[in-house]
Amino acid sequence: MKRLLVLTLALVLTLSVGYGTMASTIGIGATEGLTVELYKQIDPSVDPVTITGYYGLNEQLQLSLGYTTKDKKNNDDAYLTLGARYAFVENIAVYFEYNDYEKEPGTKFGLRGKYSVSDQLALVGDLNFNKIDDYDWTEIKGQAEYGFNDMVVGNIGFKYSKDDNDSATDIIAGIEVYPIEQVYAFLDYTIVDTKGADDTIEFGIGYSF
Numbered sequence: 001m002k003r004l005l006v007l008t009l010a011l012v013l014t015l016s017v018g019y020g021t022m023a024s025t026i027g028i029g030a031t032e033g034l035t036v037e038l039y040k041q042i043d044p045s046v047d048p049v050t051i052t053g054y055y056g057l058n059e060q061l062q063l064s065l066g067y068t069t070k071d072k073k074n075n076d077d078a079y080l081t082l083g084a085r086y087a088f089v090e091n092i093a094v095y096f097e098y099n100d101y102e103k104e105p106g107t108k109f110g111l112r113g114k115y116s117v118s119d120q121l122a123l124v125g126d127l128n129f130n131k132i133d134d135y136d137w138t139e140i141k142g143q144a145e146y147g148f149n150d151m152v153v154g155n156i157g158f159k160y161s162k163d164d165n166d167s168a169t170d171i172i173a174g175i176e177v178y179p180i181e182q183v184y185a186f187l188d189y190t191i192v193d194t195k196g197a198d199d200t201i202e203f204g205i206g207y208s209f
Contacts, residue, residue: 034054035054037204044198047072052065065080066099084096093112107130108128111126122145126141127141137161139160150178152178171191182207187202
């Protein structure tokens with residue numbers, strides 16, 4: 001059933017015609033003001049919920065503060081995440097994140113860019129380097145984002161992860177909707193490349209003040 005969902009999303013992205021804003025899941029610049037987002041993995045269901053506040057100081061600089069609740073099943077503590085993103089040109093941004101997951105300092109440095117193919121279609125790339133204590137890994141993301149109309153954006157792409165011992169390539173498809181100007185919601189489906197791991201479905205909803 002999960003694989004049918006992702007194939008359906010891919011087919012819709014391929015065949016649909018729309019107008020559209022380019023907004024989907026990988027941002028570059030910032031929107032002035034405060035946005036609050038709630039995120040959770042719903043299948044397989046897990047305990048943690050992440051609540052993040054994003055504050056845009058201007059169209060280039062965004063700061064964020066996130067709180068992830070305790071994972072009772074794995075006995076993991078709740079933790080905070082601090083982040084910043086700066087678009088130094090219109091379509092390229094650098095970003096940084098820090099978290100205290102399992103009381104071990106974790107950091108992420110990244111660079112992302114977006115190229116608009118048309119008013120409806122954009123291609124996005126993201127390269128980031130991650131470190132938690134003595135463990136580090138690299139991620140590369142690439143995706144196509146398609147605006148069907150002013151309320152719906154779809155995306156499909158991949159995430160490649162590599163550490164000193166292994167590598168994996170996940171396939172991700174999702175949809176983001178804007179029922180009203182200040183509210184958005186998204187649903188992402190990931191085909192997980194790691195042996196023995198389940199595919200995942202993640203849901204989020206946000207409100208801009």
